[in-house]
Every structure is written in C-alpha cells, then in structure tokens.
Amino acid sequence: MKKRDWILIAVLLAAAAVGLLIVHHMQSGSGSTVTVTVDGEVYGTYDLDEDQTITIDNDYGHNVIEISGGSVSMTEADCPDLICVHHAKISKDNETIICLPHKLVVEVDSSETADADATLR
Amino acid sequence: MTRKITISALFIALAMILSYLEALIPFNFGIPGIKLGLANLVVVIALYTLGARQAFAISVIRILLVSVTFGNMSAMMYSMAGGLLSFLIMYLLSRSSHFSTAGVSVAGGVSHNAGQLIVAAVIVENLNLMLYIPVLIIAGVLTGLLIGVIASKVIPPVRKALNNTQHR
16 A cells, blocks of 8 residues: 555545534434425424324335334335335434435434524524 | 457456345445445456456446346436446546555545435435535445455456466
8 A cells, every 4th residue: 555545544534533523513412303304395394202103105105204202213114225214213403314215304403403503603 | 359348247247246245245334325335346456457448337337237136226326426436536546656456446435425425415405414424434435445455466366367368
C-alpha cells in the first residue's frame, strides 16, 4: 500500500467520524411522533407513546408497522429483501426505517428538536 | 476476439458466483445496504488485468445478470447506480500512479455505497437517508480495504495466466 492510500483512508474515516457526531447530535432527542410516508407523500402521523399497529396495503405491497413501548418497528412486509423488517427498533428523533422496494419511510420526529434547531439558526 | 469474449465470460461467471455466495451468507448489522461486495473483487482484478473497457463491460453485465437471476428489478437500479459510480471513481484513481489497488478499491467501496444511497434518497424523497452516510463510508472503507488487499495478491498470478493464454 502506498502513502496516498493511507491518506485517502484517513480522510474518509475522519469525514465519517465528523458525520457520526453530527448524526448523533441530530438523533439525540427522543421522538414523540411517527410519520409514515409513501412515495414522498405523508401517509399518516402517529403518536409514539400510543401502542398501535399500522397496516399499509397499496400498489407497492403490504407493510405492517408496530408502535409499542415508545419504539417503532416494521413487523411484516412482502418486499423481496426484508431489510425493513430486519431493521432494529427506532425511537430517537430523525431515525428512519426504510422499505425501499415499497418506497415507504417510517420516521420518528420530535417537535422539541425542531425548536432547538430554530433557535440555533 | 474469441479469447476476449471467453475471458470476459469467465470473469462474469466468477462475479456471479461471488454475488450468489454473498447472498447465502446471512450478513446483517441492522443497517441497510451494507454488503461485503465480493463481486467487486472481480471488477478490480479486471480493471488491472484486462483494461478499463473490458472491466466496464464485465461490471455492467454482471449487475444485469445478477439482478435478473438472484435479485429483483427494483434492486437493480441501486446496484447499477452504485456500480457505475464506483467504476468511474476506480477507473480515474487507477490511472493515477499514486494509489495502489487498496486505495482504488476503498474509493470504489465508498462510492458504491454513496451511489446507492443517493438513488435511494431520490426514490423515497427523503433526505434523512443521508444520515446513513457516515456508517456507509466506514463500511465502504473496511470492505474496500479487504477487497483491495485480496486483489493485490490475486492480480499478479491472473496477469501471468492471461499472458500464458496469449502465447498458446
């Protein structure tokens, strides 16, 4: 390996470390609502503190989202890769579970961090 | 020409087998989109032993064939975006003498993940996907480094074997 290989790796890892800090900061607040979007359009917004099951059936396919004990997970999907179902439960602000084949995004939001962002700016 | 087609076919077959092997290994970190990218090993070796044109053809054909046989059409878009971007970056870096196969492969691994993520963010119309970038960069560096180190060991014997076929 040459010197520039190491420089390239060091630069990439440094960028990733900075990125991780930013992501950690953005995802530090606990969320309060769950927003489900399909194809970029909001399908529904749900309360994170309220245990419930959301079933979505559309042209893309079938998904079941479960909100339980303050966290969200995808429990069922008929997509080919099932990455969304294997995804860990989410509960923090700005965390997402994505079902790419179904163009579906489950996102946790919190109104508090939105305010904090506004004051920072 | 026949020799060229035969060697390309061998490389494509090898890439397909590696993709298949990788699909067999349950390799899941709870983070979407992280793969070893074993098939990229074949593309890196092709880039250094067969030249850019043939390596490009091998890369595109293996993505098409793997998507049709083991994958699905929606996954093809991401593979193609990642494959094309990483090929472009690896081609440009391999032309410069400053980087060895490890550096080229690391850049390829990272840009492959970046290409897929950009297409994914466009398709679901959600910029929060970009929060995956740091993790995907780290994954790209690690898998790229592994592939690059293996490639640097495999390239000399492959080059030798290819030269032997020419003389016969």
